Amino acid sequence: MRELKHLEVTESNLPDPSYNGALLPNLLTHLGINALSSTKVIRGRIPKLKKLVIQIELARNTVEPLCCFGHLASLHRLESLKCIIVNPNSRLQVFVPIPPILIFPLSLTKLTLNGLGFPWETMSTIVVLSYLEVLKLQCYAFRGALWKANDEHGFHKLKFLLIEDTDIEAWDASDVNLPSLERLIIRHCYKLKKIPEKFGDIGPLEMIRLDDCNPSLVASTKDCTEKRPSSSKKLEVCVKSSVDDRKLKSHE
Known part of the structure; x- marks a missing residue:
């Protein structure tokens, strides 16, 4: 597993690397994990990760699925990030509350946001990404x-x-x-x-x-x-x- 470079899962909960000692020092691509697992992955210290796709399913009256945003900045080599809300509700005035910590890795060159419904003022957290070359805002990523x-x-x-x-x-x-x-x-x-x-x-x-x-x-x-x-x-x-x-x- 230590030599693994690409990993794709679908709506799965992964074990916490910090608990079982699983460290993936050569992993470059991680696709399709949910928000809870993404937090575990980041805490698991995957130093070479370059591409990450996070799928977030919202639950009522909780911001727990959004806690992953508080850990993203530690992925210093991440180049491509895609965050998708899989169950957005465009009829709501506010899709999701703004996470307490919303800091994207400064190394990003490509960012895709889908269904978050953040206010446009939150764009200030993205405009500081000085290496960003591709930005995709889909399905009320901002409103x-x-x-x-x-x-x-x-x-x-x-x-x-x-x-x-x-x-x-x-x-x-x-x-x-x-x-x-x-x-x-x-x-x-x-x-x-x-x-x-x-x-x-x-x-x-x-x-x-x-x-x-x-x-x-x-x-x-x-x-x-x-x-x-x-x-x-x-x-x-x-x-x-x-x-x-x-x-x-x-x-x-």
Whole structure:
């Protein structure tokens, strides 16, 4: 077991490594464990872990499943982290309470959050990740009408951003917040009507994809590309509508 490099389990409780002496010094990938087991894994001191997928099942009136967030910062070599709430309830005003300690490993280059329902203000715990290149926010990972970026802190190395299924209505940001962004995907964000105007000034940006979004957002994005400096990369805007797809199929 000490030579194990990749481990994938499904909704299983693992034994506590600190109790049985099991130490996995060469483990690089750990996929599919639940929140309780992830806490055990972290306490078990797995120094080389690079990829971790945590599945969290929420229970009423308890924050115990979220305690794993208090231990993540100790994974100093972790590069990819995915946290999924397997039973989110979008009808609730607050999905989950913010954990007492929410500190992500500074070594992260890829982060996927799904179903957490955190307020956008919590983004301050992510923007400090100076090596982050890929950020995926899915299924109400964050919720609230306004995402207001802080000009003093930006995702300086972020190249890929996905925002999917959220109730965001306004996005207050500029090119200084995402200076290295290359690909932006916004999917199923029906209330968002305008893309930040300064995004046209992001030099490396080469693709914006809008899937099932508000027509006003589509118009705003196209207007943004028209004002783009000639010295910047060519910016492609891809628009997809499932409504149009259904109409097309009905005429086939």
